[in-house]
Amino acid sequence: MIVTYNWLKEFVDFDYSPEDLCHRLTMAGLEVDALEEIGGGLDSVVVAKLESVEKHPDADKLTVCQVNNGTETVQVVCGAPNHKTGDIVAFAQVGSVLPGDFKIKKSKIRGQVSMGMLCSGKELALSEESAGIMILPQDLKLGQPVFDALELKDFMIEIGLTPNRPDCLSVVGVAREVAAMCDQKLKLPKPEIAESAEKIDDQTSVTIEDAEYCPRYAARMIKGVKIGPSPDWMVRRLEAVGMRSINNVVDVTNYIMMELGHPMHAFDFRFLEEGRIVVKRAQQGEKFTTLDDQEHEMIAEDLMICDGKKPVAMAGVMGGLNSEVQDDTENILLEAAYFKPTAIRRTSKRHGLHTESSHRFERGADIDMIPVALDRAASLIAELGQGEVLAGVIDNYPQPLQTPVLDLNLSKVQALLDIPVDLQTVQVLLESIGLQVEDGSAADQLKVTVPSFRPDIEREVDLIEEVARLYGYDDIPVTMPVGTVDAVVPPKRQQVQNMLRNTIVSCGFSEAMNYSFYGTDAIQKLGVAEDDPRRQQVKILNPLSEDQAVMRTSLVPSLLETVSRNLAYRSTDLRLFELRPVFLPQEGQTCNERLTLTAVACGRRQPEGWAQGADQVDFYDLKGVVEELLGAINVSDVTFSVDTPEPYLHPGKSCHLLQKKKQLGSIGEVHPQVLAAFDIDQPVFLLELDVEAMLEVSGEYSKFKPLSRFPDVIRDSALLLDESVSAAEVMDIINRTKVKYIENAVLFDLYTGKGIPEGKKSLAVRVRYRDLEKTLTDDEVVKGHNKLIKSICHQLGAEIR
Structure with missing residues (x-):
């Protein structure tokens, strides 16, 4: 959120410097990300008068001007088309540094000396576009800095708001916080409207068909509006907070949104068929074109603003191209509404439209601000557009929202914050930000009515947070946490898991981390039998895609997919492992979760280099890794059996690991048919260990044995x-x-x-x-x-x- 220093002062009287104000806002929980002076460092851009303007002798589109800056007259070459003798202009003298680090120097343009530059609004960062140089009022004193003469000096304050503070998405919201800091009253605008004799009820109506998504919808009508540019003060103020001027009507709705925090929309009344508004859900598959000229396909969950026959706006997000205000618009229907935040957020995300309007509605707008914003906007449009506001206002509010009332206990405040506050202090602090506070049912209790502009306050602890913020984080005593440190020996399972991971990493392997689910066809690529338990997979109720539909019963498919992906990127020398659970079906339970270690190796045995060999890894490389792993957790008496190899391993180059009759895993070269199924075109060697089985047979850690001093x-x-x-x-x-x-x-x-x-x-x-x-x-x-x-x-x- 961006506000300006002078704009804040219109709503609250304070004496803080811009720097002090930013510090206080940050300490109150509204972190200031940036403070930038508007017009800072531009005092050398002064008010000047064009004593004469003549054509450049050697260029058709240039003029040679004699410029009086109040102390002397200098020559300037200018290329703008909109100036004449006697104009008062903004003159950047030699040595000035304009926004964008553009330094003004003495120069020669087509043979004529130029001692400065006549500036446009864009060059002074006062506007995004400019057709020519700035022509200033005739009564300004020559030589005076332009920003001082036009009273443009200000400070732009950018605040990084958290999503739970929609009340501060406006100048008034931030001003309310400032008023609480300096113990001043907030001065809300009180619009005065001169209504015509014609009644709005005779011209239009509002029907709400979905009160859940739209609890309140209000409208006013202005006739005889003349569309044109906005006054300079509004243009500059909008641009200072990052918004572009469009025309006087649209600018008013944007201005009110930034000032009061409530988004609004203006319809060209002539395009509203049957001259009425209907708020309802969209029809499934309905096409709608928004103001950015993009077509969207709506679904039945999207809330739309419609006329008698068609949709004219995507509620809370963006208006429609079919009802926008145009240059020849005369009659305006002005809306102000409240929409359910979750509904607006879903629509905004679904269609990829994040606007200033949706940003506020999806966080929770102030439903009680609707009549104030509507009257304020209508009075400004009537003033700037020379229109007439019809008598009356349509305010359709079928189901008024309940105002939450919370109990606040002083003992809870003191226990959580450890600060010496009494009930009166707490009441003053909470009332300073607009909360209504009364005595509670108990002696140390307050009853707090939460206003509609603070939807984030839902519980007692939220009120306590407000007390802490307003009391001052700097004034809360600092205490160090007290705790004890207990030396706890990790369980054996964790010790073995860490030992296996550290050991295989020391053997040169890198850990891969794949999803715990894959596609139903992944296990089929391994060629396991139909009655193999690994075929009985646990299905996910709401999978993100078909490739993630079941819990994996083996780590092998995931690792082979990883190998295939790396080989596609020409990374051919791989040592990868994964130490994760697999999920096997078990009678009476959803699944049996078993920890498994699977590793793959392929490519060269040694890194490529002039002194290294070109040998490829083979079965015995992984056999050595297995022996290291078994030794690390003291598993002994292991034999390697070549009987009944795994179906995804080469039958002549693989074996099982057995301790007595307990199978601990398998090791071998992956079968060529399995490699082909994973688009792998080089030999890959694989080891698979059942860590749960190894836990059952692992011994105690080795004891220290001294080295012999005698020869062998x-x-x-x-x-x-x-x-x-x-x-x-x-x-x-x-x-x-x-x-x-x-x-x-x-x-x-x-x-x-x-x-x-x-x-x-x-x-x-x-x-x-x-x-x-x-x-x-x-x-x-x-x-x-x-x-x-x-x-x-x-x-x-x-x-x-």
């Missing part, structure tokens, strides 16, 4: 085994065999070929032995290692190469 002993052994024997079986025996001093064991070689019998393979293992308290002897190591090799040979039929 390494023994390597190459074992000849059947090809059907897996390395995991060998490592399992090593881990289960009770041999002292084993620190760790690794598989470091696999060989088949020359020297190895058919159907056999050679596996080489390296076992490290160490003791924490002594240096091991060769006999101790040999004894333990022989026992280990003997156990492997006995259980797996192995031979030592």
